[in-house]
Amino acid sequence: MISFDVVSLFTNVPPTFTIDYILDQLYPVCSTNCLQLSKSKQCVDCKRRIDxxxxxxxxxxxxxxSFNNKRYVQHDGVAMGAPLAPIIADIFMAYLETTLMDELISLGVCE
Structure with a gap:
């Protein structure tokens, strides 16, 4: 049995990738490519996806x-204490685990 730990999980989660992954799971890509159209001509699912x-x-x-009475903007990852941070991190870790396990199974490393 192997156990791994993630160092600095929240600051290493890529929010843009994870948001795209969430959207792909909830709203599969529209076959008419209406994301390129103006909002008034898009289908309901594309409008919901964009919103x-x-x-x-x-x-x-x-x-x-803030830290030491100075204000900062976090540019990478998701902020600890943010309401969505644990959910975003969990979704990213589930994606990562599934992807890696599928690759290990295809290589015959595990069953």
Missing amino acids: FQTLLEIATSKTHF
């Missing part, structure tokens, strides 16, 4: 925090 993407990006980007 949800906007909400996730607002909630995970430009996170501010």
